[in-house]
Amino acid sequence: MKRSLTVPLFFAFVFGVASMRVGAEFADYDIPQIPYQSVPNFLKYSPEMNLGETLGVAVNSKGHVMVLNHPGSANNGGPLYGNATSQLLEFDDEGYFVREIGQNVYGLGYSHSIRYDRYDNLWLVDKGAHTVIKFNPAGYVTMNLGRRPEGFDEFVHLEAEDAVAVDGFFGGPSDVTWDADDNIYISDGYINSRVAKYDRNGDWVMSWGEYGSDPGQLDLPHSIDSDRDGNVYVADRTNRRIQVFDTEGNLLRILLLNAPFDKSMQPVLGNVNPDLPDETQPWAICISPGETEYLWAADQHPGRIYKLSLDGRILGVLGESGKQLGQFNWIHGIDCSQEDVLYIADLNNWRIQKLILNPGE
Numbered sequence: 001m002k003r004s005l006t007v008p009l010f011f012a013f014v015f016g017v018a019s020m021r022v023g024a025e026f027a028d029y030d031i032p033q034i035p036y037q038s039v040p041n042f043l044k045y046s047p048e049m050n051l052g053e054t055l056g057v058a059v060n061s062k063g064h065v066m067v068l069n070h071p072g073s074a075n076n077g078g079p080l081y082g083n084a085t086s087q088l089l090e091f092d093d094e095g096y097f098v099r100e101i102g103q104n105v106y107g108l109g110y111s112h113s114i115r116y117d118r119y120d121n122l123w124l125v126d127k128g129a130h131t132v133i134k135f136n137p138a139g140y141v142t143m144n145l146g147r148r149p150e151g152f153d154e155f156v157h158l159e160a161e162d163a164v165a166v167d168g169f170f171g172g173p174s175d176v177t178w179d180a181d182d183n184i185y186i187s188d189g190y191i192n193s194r195v196a197k198y199d200r201n202g203d204w205v206m207s208w209g210e211y212g213s214d215p216g217q218l219d220l221p222h223s224i225d226s227d228r229d230g231n232v233y234v235a236d237r238t239n240r241r242i243q244v245f246d247t248e249g250n251l252l253r254i255l256l257l258n259a260p261f262d263k264s265m266q267p268v269l270g271n272v273n274p275d276l277p278d279e280t281q282p283w284a285i286c287i288s289p290g291e292t293e294y295l296w297a298a299d300q301h302p303g304r305i306y307k308l309s310l311d312g313r314i315l316g317v318l319g320e321s322g323k324q325l326g327q328f329n330w331i332h333g334i335d336c337s338q339e340d341v342l343y344i345a346d347l348n349n350w351r352i353q354k355l356i357l358n359p360g361e
Helices: none
Strands: 004-015 022-032 036-038 053-059 065-070 087-091 097-101 111-116 122-126 131-135 141-146 173-178 184-188 194-198 204-208 221-226 232-236 241-245 251-255 282-287 295-299 305-308 314-318 331-338 341-346 351-357
Touching: 022 314, 053 341, 053 351, 065 111, 065 341, 111 331, 122 173, 131 173, 184 221, 184 232, 194 221, 221 282, 232 282, 241 282, 282 331, 295 331
Parallel strands: 053 111, 053 331, 111 173, 173 221
Antiparallel strands: 004 022, 004 251, 036 351, 053 065, 065 087, 087 097, 111 122, 122 131, 131 141, 173 184, 184 194, 194 204, 221 232, 232 241, 241 251, 282 295, 295 305, 305 314, 331 341, 341 351
């Protein structure tokens, strides 16, 4: 676990606001492997509650762990295609099951991510229903953004390059975050290629971004988070980069996950592709609290988690693709709210992993 990598790392583009001039910095430095342990059988539940695809995980101020689970069917039956399938399962800080919330909520269709705000409200982003839902700590819905389509709707069949974004509506939203004034930022990502901004009352403010690969454009913004200065970090998945904006949508810099890896490695799903770019796709991001904030990011292949400074320097990596404990098969969500602990939504391994970083220190 102490092995190091020495790489030329092209880690950040800085864009001038007026001229949009691109500047690049190169650095040679060691990227250490971060030692970690995965806690066996952390979540404790009955065998009647087997998990399906786990798309999200979030931890509140009490240490309770909320899991966004996709079971086989919300109704124990029904059609495979288009079937609603989303559950919100809460566990205590020791991993014991507490309750399920959100049953029969209209906006739960094919939910994509969850996050707690600083008041312990749980926010759920539903890719299938095109909604963003706020639950208070008691489990009641207190705000809905967007609107679920009524049955068949051509809107849901649009391709990203053909989409026309409309204020107040979403097209396959993926994630949510907030700034210090409680403004709400939503990565509106699978159909619309933008970030939507609301104020704390749920009133529409603005949006930025459009489909494309140029600086400031987006192609499947898949995850979003913000630092304490209000900068908004967007995992621009298909473009293989993380773009950082201010609260008005001005592009500040671009970060890359480009630590080297063996491109002849067999993916957990898919064919070997030796022609892959050096930059891997960011699927999930999380900014940790504390005196010094860090950006944690995960890719799909080779299944690694990266620790970065907020200017984009890769400080360490951990993990690999696989099906065993401590390996990952499509990391879809990260919670980094506790020091030296990561909670991972290990989507295609159908589990949540609790990782203890730097064990023994």
